[in-house]
Amino acid sequence: MGIEFRDVTKRYPDGTVAVDGLSLTIDDGTITVFVGPSGCGKTTSLRMINRMVEPTSGQVLLDGKDVRESDPPVLRRGIGYVIQNAGLFPHRTVLDNVATVPLLTGWGKRKARDRAAELLDTVGLPAELAKRYPAQLSGGQQQRVGVARALAGDSPVLLMDEPFSAVDPIVREGLQDELLRLQSRLGKTIVFVTHDIDEAVRLGDKVAVMRVGGKLAQYGTPADVLRHPVDDFVASFVGRDRGYRGLSFVDSAGVEVKDVATIEVGEPLPGPVEDWRLAVNAERRPRGWLAPGSTVDGKLAEPDLVAGGSLYQQGSPIRGALDAALSSPSGLGVVIDDEGRVAGVVTARQILDVLDDRE
Numbered sequence: 001m002g003i004e005f006r007d008v009t010k011r012y013p014d015g016t017v018a019v020d021g022l023s024l025t026i027d028d029g030t031i032t033v034f035v036g037p038s039g040c041g042k043t044t045s046l047r048m049i050n051r052m053v054e055p056t057s058g059q060v061l062l063d064g065k066d067v068r069e070s071d072p073p074v075l076r077r078g079i080g081y082v083i084q085n086a087g088l089f090p091h092r093t094v095l096d097n098v099a100t101v102p103l104l105t106g107w108g109k110r111k112a113r114d115r116a117a118e119l120l121d122t123v124g125l126p127a128e129l130a131k132r133y134p135a136q137l138s139g140g141q142q143q144r145v146g147v148a149r150a151l152a153g154d155s156p157v158l159l160m161d162e163p164f165s166a167v168d169p170i171v172r173e174g175l176q177d178e179l180l181r182l183q184s185r186l187g188k189t190i191v192f193v194t195h196d197i198d199e200a201v202r203l204g205d206k207v208a209v210m211r212v213g214g215k216l217a218q219y220g221t222p223a224d225v226l227r228h229p230v231d232d233f234v235a236s237f238v239g240r241d242r243g244y245r246g247l248s249f250v251d252s253a254g255v256e257v258k259d260v261a262t263i264e265v266g267e268p269l270p271g272p273v274e275d276w277r278l279a280v281n282a283e284r285r286p287r288g289w290l291a292p293g294s295t296v297d298g299k300l301a302e303p304d305l306v307a308g309g310s311l312y313q314q315g316s317p318i319r320g321a322l323d324a325a326l327s328s329p330s331g332l333g334v335v336i337d338d339e340g341r342v343a344g345v346v347t348a349r350q351i352l353d354v355l356d357d358r359e
């Protein structure tokens with residue numbers, strides 16, 4: 001479901017112009033990130049999509065239809081919404097937080113709870129957390145519940161307002177990865193607000209950079225915005241370390257994926273391993289690394305392993321390959337195919353050589 005802003009302006013009653021003449025089109029099934037400094041009108045723009053804020057002038061169209069033609073509660077039921085700190089109901093269990101939307105749409109209690117349990121699994125939360133209350137979860141876990149709840153309505157559109165800002169950078173990266181993984185499966189139209197350009201570039205198919213005064217400074221792919229900022233404001237906002245960020249958009253062709261020795265979890269280990277050995281499960285999905293010199297009492301089990309680094313999906317931008325190599329305990333970045341199976345490994349040296357060749 002596409003979204004279009006047509007010359008939308010929002011002036012609050014006190015005279016503040018939060019959004020000024022915004023026009024842009026958001027394609028169906030993509031992630032669009034509104035990014036910019038505090039107070040530039042990102043949240044206001046987002047909230048005009050689900051009519052939590054009404055424009056002073058202009059139109060917001062959802063799937064070609066002016067949102068003002070839809071009753072706000074009905075409209076909102078069709079649009080998932082995730083906010084910072086998750087906005088969970090404190091006196092409901094995790095499971096019931098997620099089940100709320102299906103219940104509201106008339107599902108029976110049992111079916112709603114089954115669906116909620118399924119969604120908790122989808123966002124990577126263990127089933128034993130379902131009975132807890134939000135305050136008994138970590139910040140990252142709460143955000144996952146927030147995402148699960150937003151997915152519960154099964155709506156084609158998801159609005160996310162700084163959903164990961166309150167968690168630390170490591171957890172945040174995990175949540176971002178998870179969102180990208182979910183999106184590759186679900187293909188929702190996601191509008192995401194952040195003030196963090198790294199997050200914007202990482203998640204967005206398109207990035208809308210806004211400036212204070214509610215004006216759109218630039219709208220384009222992350223590569224566009226990084227490589228060709230339209231003016232000094234955008235250039236300084238996207239920052240100085242553009243070289244590294246720019247890697248995300250270099251075609252990965254030319255990176256040679258090497259074979260790697262693997263061992264399957266659950267298999268016996270004949271003797272101590274000499275080099276880092278990649279552990280896989282029966283489907284050849286990576287599970288972690290076995291350190292040099294390790295011996296295993298009986299069969300190889302998950303606790304014997306050192307956690308792996310990030311994974312690099314073959315064919316995706318080359319920055320991911322460098323991330324995988326740099327974050328891997330063995331120095332070998334794990335490359336996976338479309339099904340998540342191990343395709344081989346790459347080293348940081350290889351990636352840097354490929355990049356040098358291109359200079």
Ligand SMILES: Nc1ncnc2c1ncn2[C@@H]1O[C@H](COP(=O)(O)OP(=O)(O)OP(=O)(O)O)[C@@H](O)[C@H]1O
Nearest residue numbers: 012014016018037038039040041042043044045195
């Ligand atoms: N209800 C309101 N009444 C008056 N002014 C408001 C209201 N809500 C927001 N504003 C003002 O409108 C401008 C844009 O606010 P908005 O929350 O959309 O920005 P933002 O980019 O999301 O900021 P932040 O990143 O700090 O959340 C700000 O100057 C803000 O103070």
